[in-house]
Amino acid sequence: MILLQSSPGTSLLAGLGILLFIIWLFWPAKGGIAWISRLIQNNKRALMEDALKFIFDCEYKQVYCDVNSVAGNLNINMDKAGRLLLRLASLELIVWNRQAIALTDAGRSYALRIVRIHRIWERYLADQTGIDPAKWHGEADRIEHYVTEQETEKLAAQLGNPVFDPHGDPIPTAEGELPIAKGVSLSSLHEGEFGRITHLEDEPKSIYEQLVVLGLYPGMEVYITDVDDKKISFVANGDECVLTPLFAGYITVEKITAAPVQKQKYPVLSSLKLGEEAEVIGISPLCRGLQRRRLMDLGIVPGSTISAVMRSPSGDPTGYRFLGTTIGIRKQHADLIFIKHPLSKEHGYSA
Amino acid sequence: MSNNRTKGEDIIAAANSARWELGTNYHDSLIESIYGEASRISRNTVKQKGDKQAYSFDLKIDKIVTSRWLGFPIMFILLALVFWITVSGANYPSGLLASLLIDTLHPMLKDLATTIHMPWWLSGVLIDGAYLSMAWVIAVMLPPMAIFFPIFTLLEDLGYLPRVAFNMDNLFRKAGAHGKQALTMSMGFGCNAAGVVAARVIDSPRERLIAIITNNFSLCNGRWPTQILIATIFIGSLVPAKIAGLVSAGAVVTVALLGIFFSLAVSWGLSKTVLKGEASSFSLELPPYRPPQVLQTLYTSLIDRTMIVLWRAVVFAVPAGIIIWLVANIHVGDLSLAEYFIEWSNPFALVFGLNGVILLAYIIAIPANEIVIPTVLMLTVLSTGMSDIGAGSGVMFETDSIGNTASILHAGGWTLLTGINLMLFSLLHNPCSTTIMTIYKETRSVKWTLVSTFLPILLGLIVTFFTTQVWYLFHG
Numbered sequence: 118m119i120l121l122q123s124s125p126g127t128s129l130l131a132g133l134g135i136l137l138f139i140i141w142l143f144w145p146a147k148g149g150i151a152w153i154s155r156l157i158q159n160n161k162r163a164l165m166e167d168a169l170k171f172i173f174d175c176e177y178k179q180v181y182c183d184v185n186s187v188a189g190n191l192n193i194n195m196d197k198a199g200r201l202l203l204r205l206a207s208l209e210l211i212v213w214n215r216q217a218i219a220l221t222d223a224g225r226s227y228a229l230r231i232v233r234i235h236r237i238w239e240r241y242l243a244d245q246t247g248i249d250p251a252k253w254h255g256e257a258d259r260i261e262h263y264v265t266e267q268e269t270e271k272l273a274a275q276l277g278n279p280v281f282d283p284h285g286d287p288i289p290t291a292e293g294e295l296p297i298a299k300g301v302s303l304s305s306l307h308e309g310e311f312g313r314i315t316h317l318e319d320e321p322k323s324i325y326e327q328l329v330v331l332g333l334y335p336g337m338e339v340y341i342t343d344v345d346d347k348k349i350s351f352v353a354n355g356d357e358c359v360l361t362p363l364f365a366g367y368i369t370v371e372k373i374t375a376a377p378v379q380k381q382k383y384p385v386l387s388s389l390k391l392g393e394e395a396e397v398i399g400i401s402p403l404c405r406g407l408q409r410r411r412l413m414d415l416g417i418v419p420g421s422t423i424s425a426v427m428r429s430p431s432g433d434p435t436g437y438r439f440l441g442t443t444i445g446i447r448k449q450h451a452d453l454i455f456i457k458h459p460l461s462k463e464h465g466y467s468a
Numbered sequence: 469m470s471n472n473r474t475k476g477e478d479i480i481a482a483a484n485s486a487r488w489e490l491g492t493n494y495h496d497s498l499i500e501s502i503y504g505e506a507s508r509i510s511r512n513t514v515k516q517k518g519d520k521q522a523y524s525f526d527l528k529i530d531k532i533v534t535s536r537w538l539g540f541p542i543m544f545i546l547l548a549l550v551f552w553i554t555v556s557g558a559n560y561p562s563g564l565l566a567s568l569l570i571d572t573l574h575p576m577l578k579d580l581a582t583t584i585h586m587p588w589w590l591s592g593v594l595i596d597g598a599y600l601s602m603a604w605v606i607a608v609m610l611p612p613m614a615i616f617f618p619i620f621t622l623l624e625d626l627g628y629l630p631r632v633a634f635n636m637d638n639l640f641r642k643a644g645a646h647g648k649q650a651l652t653m654s655m656g657f658g659c660n661a662a663g664v665v666a667a668r669v670i671d672s673p674r675e676r677l678i679a680i681i682t683n684n685f686s687l688c689n690g691r692w693p694t695q696i697l698i699a700t701i702f703i704g705s706l707v708p709a710k711i712a713g714l715v716s717a718g719a720v721v722t723v724a725l726l727g728i729f730f731s732l733a734v735s736w737g738l739s740k741t742v743l744k745g746e747a748s749s750f751s752l753e754l755p756p757y758r759p760p761q762v763l764q765t766l767y768t769s770l771i772d773r774t775m776i777v778l779w780r781a782v783v784f785a786v787p788a789g790i791i792i793w794l795v796a797n798i799h800v801g802d803l804s805l806a807e808y809f810i811e812w813s814n815p816f817a818l819v820f821g822l823n824g825v826i827l828l829a830y831i832i833a834i835p836a837n838e839i840v841i842p843t844v845l846m847l848t849v850l851s852t853g854m855s856d857i858g859a860g861s862g863v864m865f866e867t868d869s870i871g872n873t874a875s876i877l878h879a880g881g882w883t884l885l886t887g888i889n890l891m892l893f894s895l896l897h898n899p900c901s902t903t904i905m906t907i908y909k910e911t912r913s914v915k916w917t918l919v920s921t922f923l924p925i926l927l928g929l930i931v932t933f934f935t936t937q938v939w940y941l942f943h944g
Contacts, residue, residue: 125940128819132933139926145741247674247748280487287488294481296488400496407672408749413496415751418503427530427754430539431638434647436530436754443526445634445752447641 163262166231167191168201169210172218173228177298183216190320229293234269235261236282236289241272243283244406251326253283254319283405285316285335285369301372304349304365306341312370313338314353324367331358334402339370384458386423386437387451394424395456397439404453416440417454526756533631543632547654550619554658555692558611565610569603592797593790596863601789601839604864605781608838609659612689613777616658617769624651625760634752643732644739646675647752649682653731656686657724660903661777663688664910674746678735680907681920684899685731687724690837694894695720697841701874702887719891727895730927742919777902784835784901792832792843796850796862804861810851820929821889821936825851825880830893834901837894842866845873848880885939889932896928 142149171190175182188198202218205211210224220228238257242248248256270291273279280288289295300315314337319325333353342357343350349365351358360368389395399419400412416439417423426443427436434445446454533542577599581591623629629651637647648670656663660683667679687695696716704716795806803811810824817823829843842864849858857876858865867873877886898921899907908917 125937129934129937129941132937136930143741145744242745245747246745248745280484280490290484292481294484296485406749407747411671411749411751413499413503416503418500420500420504420507426527427534427634429634429637430534430536431635433638433641434634434750434752436534436634438523443754443756445637445647445754447637447750450750 160262164191164193164201165205166227166262167258168198168205169220169224169228170231170235172211172220173225173232176220176225177295182218184218187218226293229289229295230266231261233289233291233293234264234266236286237269237273237276237279238264239282239284240276240279240288244276246406250283250329251322254322254325281335283335284319285314299371300369302366303339303351303360303368303370304362306344306349306351306370306372308341308344310341311338311373312341313373314368315371316369318367318369324364327364328367331360332356332403333358333368336402338373383455385452386425386446386454386456387435387448389423389425389437389451389456391425391428391435393458394422395458397421397423398455398457401453401455404450408450412446412450412454415442415444423456523756529757530631530754533628534635539635543635546623546628547632550616550623551657553619554612554616554689557615561611561614562607565607569607570600574600574603589797592793592862596860597789597791597793598786599789600864601785601792601835602782604839604842605785605836606778608693609690609781609836610774610778613659613662613774614770616689617662617773618766620655620658621765621769621773622760622762625758625765627755627757630752630754634754637752639732640735641750643735644675645678645682645732645735646670646672646750649675649679649735652679652683653686653728656683656688658689659777660684660686660688660899661780661906662773664903664906665773667910671751672747672749674739674743674748675750677743677746677911677916678738680910681738681916681923682731682734684903684920684924685727685734685895687727687895688837690900691894692720694837694841695723695891697870697873698887698891698894700870701877702882702884705874706884723891723895726892730896734923734927777906780902780905781836781900784905785839788832788835788839788901792846792864793862795828795832796846804850806847807851810847819936820893820932821885821939822893822932823881823886826886826890826893830897834898836900836902839864840894845876848876852879854879885936889935892932892935893928896924896931898922898925 140148145151168187168191171187172182175186184195184198184202187202188195191198191201193201202211202213205224206213209221210227212219212221235257238260239253242253242256243250282288287296303312303314306312314333314335316335317325317328317333337353339351339353339358341349341351346362348359348361351360383398384395386395386397397417397419400409400417404412421439423437423439425435426438429435429445434447435451436443436445437451438444532538574595577595578591581595620629630648632654633647633650635647636650640647640649649667651669652663652666655666663683663686664680667676667683670676670679699716699719700712703719704712707715795809796804798805800808806828809828812824813827814824817827825844825847829840829847833840833843845866846858846862846864848854850861854876857867857872867876898904904917904921907920908914911917
């Protein structure tokens with residue numbers, strides 16, 4: 118314990134050093150503990166499973182797959198990718214047909230198992246935790262390699278056997294069944310057409326994060342207003358969005374006809390002034406999991422009448438009255454509840 | 469393949485593929501239709517009368533207690549009033565219990581032990597150790613809790629407390645916490661164990677954990693007397709006698725505010741790091757005002773809160789009392805175990821501006837913060853060899869006057885820096901054993917119990933270390 122005898126200046130410095138070390142150790146995502154746990158998990162099996170998953174994904178989307186694309190997807194060099202694929206081939210999980218790679222039945226069923234685990238965990242992360250949407254995929258990628266099938270099946274039962282992951286991808290059944298991919302790319306829609314987003318591609322991460330930032334999500338209904346070579350413009354939930362065809366290619370939609378798509382923006386609950394009354398239209402799918410269930414349990418469902426009655430002296434939250442009770446709701450959540458003002462019209466108030 | 473399947477399996481397979489066709493939001497549609505149907509039925513069958521009127525009266529009260537100008541002042545005045553009633557009201561019964569249990573019953577028990585020729589060590593362990601520690605905890609803990617909890621529960625029953633949460637939520641939202649944490653924090657000023665139990669009102673898992681872990685930063689009833697005593701001796705004495713009271717009170721309030729600051733800062737840190745992934749939701753019920761049910765409130769707050777907390781404290785106080793007596797009386801060679809520890813830990817403690825006596829006192833007085841000062845006094849007398857003061861080794865005591873306490877502490881080598889650091893460490897150290905056990909019972913998680921126990925100690929050591937080293941830098 119040199120610290121005990123030294124001058125205050127040196128011990129201050131030593132103390133600061135120790136403090137910084139502790140902070141570094143516990144720093145989320147980039148700290149020492151996170152670094153060590155990453156090191157432990159980045160093993161061979163994880164890489165093989167990731168490769169199988171990727172090859173399966175290519176097969177499902179009917180895209181060509183070779184050693185190049187595998188190396189690119191797993192972010193490893195060509196040599197390493199080649200060795201990895203040789204090993205998979207020797208385990209009879211894939212067949213190498215000249216350049217193209219295809220799964221064997223055994224490989225496909227292995228891949229489907231991993232995909233099922235991955236998507237169920239994504240569903241869980243979206244519904245039952247507070248983890249950021251942009252991090253679901255990465256987190257599930259980490260989990261899928263070490264949880265057992267039994268754990269996952271237990272979790273699936275607890276979640277009510279979900280059939281879609283939060284990106285809109287179908288979850289394979291435990292028997293390995295998966296519906297045929299359908300829907301078209303958003304970039305193939307024409308001006309004046311309606312569609313419902315069924316899927317946002319979660320890889321590459323940078324593009325997915327952009328789509329999330331734009332507020333797009335599966336289930337959202339869109340109306341195409343303008344298409345040309347460089348951009349595609351559409352209205353979604355009343356918001357005008359413009360995407361490049363590259364980005365639009367990562368969004369899958371199903372065409373809908375004669376859609377009740379809202380062409381102008383819905384007013385939100387937070388815009389309600391004190392004393393005003395409105396009717397709830399719905400809760401944005403951006404409000405998920407526990408918070409969504411809570412609001413619906415309290416009675417915020419389409420058709421209920423709601424009025425703003427009091428506001429905290431600090432400006433947030435606001436007390437809303439519905440179904441005979443008063444509930445305080447924060448602005449961040451009131452921003453996600455859509456309303457219309459039916460009563461103001463009936464009574465001749467100015468809206 | 470399909471030939472091998474039974475009819476049942478076929479149906480399940482068909483149902484599964486049908487669910488894919490249904491899409492993602494059929495759960496929502498289900499809930500919507502249930503509510504739609506329920507409200508249709510109630511519209512057709514239920515008649516309502518009178519509710520509008522009663523509610524408009526509620527609204528008038530709400531307009532006042534949550535108004536921009538009056539909301540916060542009303543809140544602070546009411547809470548200050550609650551604390552004032554607790555502190556001033558507890559003085560007399562506490563004194564009464566102390567004179568009965570400690571000054572009267574304790575010597576009587578000792579006399580009885582002598583008459584029946586009980587060996588000195590047995591009467592020491594049982595009467596000076598176990599009994600005295602238990603008596604001390606009851607005398608200082610019971611009265612404030614028996615006053616504080618009922619008043620707090622009455623305010624809750626009246627419907628006012630949810631409005632406090634409503635007013636304070638913005639601040640707590642910025643710290644990643646729930647507005648109701650304002651309530652568990654206030655409850656923590658009475659007793660941390662009760663504050664931890666009170667966190668049940670927070671229904672969001674993440675915010676509830678945050679409220680539980682940070683409750684210890686509310687300076688509890690057991691620590692206020694320590695703070696006031698040390699502030700009077702070491703900080704009040706720095707200024708002229710006329711303003712000494714005011715300055716030492718200011719110092720104590722500063723420590724309490726520092727506690728609130730740490731509570732919010734740690735909440736923020738936790739919500740951004742280790743608790744980031746926990747599920748979270750917010751909604752705040754603002755129930756109608758109603759006349760409180762006084763008798764029922766008295767009963768539940770006395771039985772459910774006061775007695776349970778007191779019982780847990782007593783359960784821990786008995787073994788701790790025995791240990792306190794034993795470490796002061798078991799000798800190896802010339803020195804007692806306590807003296808060995810004090811000498812051994814002194815160099816380490818000095819780096820943090822504390823001393824071995826304080827460290828040992830905080831370890832063995834874990835059942836209740838209330839017995840830290842009596843333990844410190846006993847250990848100081850023991851380790852400095854002042855045989856003429858106190859009630860014998862291993863027997864906790866308090867002096868008749870602050871002056872006497874001050875002279876004992878000065879003789880023990882305490883300086884202004886020791887005083888300041890003790891105040892800081894009293895705020896930032898592990899919760900008492902009662903609270904730790906309560907945290908385990910509430911979270912059912914060893915991990916979060918350990919975090920709640922060791923995080924404050926870590927912070928306390930960091931804060932006292934830097935205070936001490938910066939102090940030496942300027943006064944060295």
